[in-house]
Amino acid sequence: METSRQWPDRVGILALEVYFPRTCVNHTELETFDGCSAGKYTIGLGQTNMGFCTDREDIHSLCLTVVQNMFDRGVARPDEIGRLEVGTETIVDKSKSVKSVLMQLFAASGNTSVEGIDTTNACYGGTSALFNAAAWIESSAWDGRYALVVAADIAVYASGNARPTGGAGAVAMLLGPNAPLALERGMRGTHMEHAYDFYKPDLSSEYPVVDGRLSIQCYLTAMDKCYQRFGSRTDKKQLTLDEIDFACFHSPFTKLVQKSYGRLMLNDFLRDPSPNTSSGKYAGLESFLGRKLEETVFDKDVEKAFLKASKPMYDERVGPGTLLGTQVGNMYTASLYGSLASLLALKKPEQLVGKRIAMFSYGSGLASSLYSFNVSSDVAAVAKLTTSVSHLPKMLESRTKVPPAEFAKMMKLREETHHLAPYKPVADIDLLYPGAYYLASVDDKHRRQYERKAGGTSRLENGQD
Template identity: 55%
Template sequence: PENVGVLAMEMYFPKRCVSQTEMETFDGVSAGKYTIGLGQEKMAFIDDREDIQSVCLTAVQSLMEKHNIAYTDIGRLEVGTETIIDKSKSVKTCLMTLFTEHGNTEIEGIDTTNACYGGFAAFSNAVNWIESSSWDGRFAIVVAGDLALYASGAARPTSGAGVVAMLIGKDAPIVVERGLRGTHMEHAYDFYKPDMHSEYPVVDGKFSNTCYIRAFDSCYNRYMTRLAKQENKEKPSMDDIDYVVCHSPYAKLVNKSFARASYNDFLRDSDNEKFAALKAFEEMSYADSLENKDLERALMGLTKAGYAQKVGPAAYAPKQIGNMYTAAVWAGLASLVSEVDSETLLNKRIMLYSYGSGLAASMISFRVRSSTEEIKSKLNLRQRLDERTFTKPEEFAAAMKIRENTHNACDMVPTGSLDSIATGTYYIEKIDDKWRRFYKRK
């Protein structure tokens, strides 16, 4: 099969969100820390009425309905998530309820986990299946979703929640380019979830940022080496890329990664006039380059216009929602498709960087082969984001408390109000004394 890629996309995010400006006041930090320092605007949240299965059920059913997809046309369903509610039973098996109802129980694929990377791994599995001898001719669905929650403290303003569900198949409008992907994996304790009694990660924030940037450098250089070979280019660079989508824990880190690409380009082409502002940093050691604020400032200045054009559209939705872990990078792609009109996107190359702590990272690119208009109009992202309920930080903190109190509980009925659940959304009706979860759709 040719032109394998993304045929349709749907996104679910919670109805409620808080403003990061109000969070700054509520947390007693200096004005601008979350909005300028982290680059975030709003943060979506849920209470105990929703869990990873309910939000994925909502996203998948909505994808099927909006794009009029037959349940029997799906041959593979992959879930990428790091929101674990069961050490054995996958989220995928719960999503099977939607397909069993329509007589389809022959669907391969299962959950994949490694921090925010699981969504990319799921996507990769789906694409590989279609390109392999196991393929039975049907579509694949990839679901990337998480409830991104942090204990109160410095990381909490980088919380969020969301799911992206995608239809994957041949002859897609957004096609994966072959032969270019770059990957970097290693062992690191930058962000992990060893405590089964808590939903919160153990996180070394600063270290996780450095890990993210180091993995970016590595993937970017591997990608560029392959691009140089494939397209017979001596000095491949960001000029060969039209749009960039990066995993977004918060927007500022994405901005810094994009800036960092130019540092890597400079090291490959240091006599180029366009990098004159970086000449002073030519001899710097790699370790110093990760820490040096003067270099970072020079790079941010040099790439300011490029950021607005190539990254800005993908940054929009993640800024309005917050981190979504596995979903964040796909939400970036959905955002890009929503923010740029389909004629402009046509024939353009989109670079995508997925990072998951621990750590695993990959970089690929897409080529836009045909109109993305239908994806854009059905996502209807801007309007849906604007129609959310804007609540107070106190309500967010209370919702986190409720989740802490009910984490791992059985024989319980959630107390979160159904008013906070939008029509068409799945919610938890109850969890029985054997920890079995029952869902309803509002």
Template identity: 40%
Template sequence: MKALKPSLERQNMATWPKDVGIVALELLVPSLYVDQAQLEEFDGVSAGKYTIGFGQSKMGFCTDREDIISLCLTVVSKLMARYNIDYSNIGRLEVGTETIVDKSKSVKSKAIQVDGGKEAIRLKHLDAMLFHSPYCKLVQKSLARLVLNDYVLTPKNELAAEFPGLENFAEVKLEDTYFDRDVEKAFMTFSKGDFEKKTKPSLFIANQVGNMYTPSLYGGLVSLLVCESASGLAGKRVGLFSYGSGLASSLYSLRISKDASKGSALDKLLSGLSYVKPMLEARKAVDPLEFSQIMEVREKNHHKAPYTPQSSPDTLFPGTWYLDYIDDKHRRFYQRIPLAEQPQIQRLAL
């Protein structure tokens, strides 16, 4: 039988596509924050509990004018506008939320209306390591844990050369280390250099905003991208670990494109994130007492209907979608703060 050449279409399908991955990112943070040193004093806790113990300087928060849906509407709208993407070109929308709290299917229905094994990977193979970040100090411990895992898997005759100063732990068993403070302290000290180089740049936003839960890992990715130059990022291998609420977790890696030239995909991605630092600097500081009062309003009116939010939308960033009111059937109605170049208010009833 004569062998037939594969069709051009089949040949193209068999070719692995180049640089498939993240081509655009949009970050949204609340326009208000509370200083953590002031909050320590207000809460009556020891100085440094939040700023040192959690590694956090500021914490962003929302008033009753914003909810999971308005935040989603805002970030999608800004992403589409910033990258000039037509909604008709979107084939699939995935929404990642804490489903029990946010009801991801409900969120998606509203958002679309806007128009290898452990031995195979080692820390030394990665240029950066990013984590889900409830608190910055926890992330530092997570990196130390990775170093410990590498240590346990290293042949004993190589430990002295690869892990100098840790020879006393040569017989340690991983299952005995979870609550061992001596092991934790030793490996946090040993991994400090790797932490400063590979992980700390990813904590910039976590330090300024606090725990974002589901998107915190990608906040770490944005942090890394806005804290490094294109040439410094080009070609780097980045590890990303996302904790799955105790049931599952995910660890994968990204390779940043080697092309850092003007107009490249990497250059465009970084240019698209140039708003991040100015946005953080444009936030308004709220004193702890006012913060506490705002949180109390949200707590008292949770699931209330009908309801009209009490907070003023004037503190929100331009282009922000916000909750206008909830009717007696629990239907939510939203409005949008106008953009400078688009003065009319866009309305959306959901």
């Protein structure tokens, strides 16, 4: 890549890499184990399986694996990276960044000139890192090299109603100019405010404090605000769903994604000066005319009506992006980008070229943005991108389904050994994917040593390769 002082064209995602744990628990089996009514997790939440980490995997190992896998695939070399930023809320150390741990993968190349650190605000960190990376490429600081963004988290909850909404995973995104997925300039709506809907005040625990009802209210209200601000800044035009070919959402659970898309239709309906309620997509919705949007967040009649009305569009434009959310669960910062990877994995390149993909990112506390990608008209370039994630369905099928009772024991072990030092993990590394990095040990000074399973020869210890 050559250095350019011009504003580069089509800055966006050149390549994607996805990693999630090989271990998962089935939600139908978990319903029985938890003594819940049938369908509480599968229908009520829209979930099928939930990925989880044993004590062999932490945020460092997830990120080491996803970045090394990208390098192994040959899409970029370590010396071609000029910026690396990690978006995560999974904190191992209050000072040392995950990015600094990843610098071990650059040691052999001699490249230590890599800008960026970690970005944290619940599930929004990956989006902030993406925006920062794109801004770096479009700035005078850009030196012509690629930017690498990693969104990764481990979502775990105490035993109870929230536990089935956990998950874990990492997505690495290579950014540069002339990308098959280009960020649309001027197409961004953002909403931020102060809220205690979900937060982690106890640094000795992996578990958050959650106000479930408030969190859903914050999510949907933030989406309303972002959607109202989403559109071209040059002509002040607000976009409607008719102008959005595909949509990806942050997914705490898939049912919320379904409700969210229906709510976007509600937004369109209420701001349409003369919606046609006699035929078409708004048929039969005349009783909702004149409703105030802010009063409908928990209105079940509104929710059901617009879920039904939006379903045909949802199935085509949103449903394909829920693969990982449904099968792996909430990956926090990686959730939205897992949705993007799912969409690319299940759609043919010819179905994507020239299309607009809207992305809604939400992080509790709260921070949110709605922005969009434009897909290139170059079929070959799009095909190359989709090929990088085409293996995801088979990767999901190759996982080990752990019985709920064993899952509960593993979660108890994580709870008891979180931040314990010294510590030697006990889970079987056969439960990991080939080539995955894993935690080998923690010494009495809390320094973590990692090794790579079968196929990898790296031994990472105290910053040395």
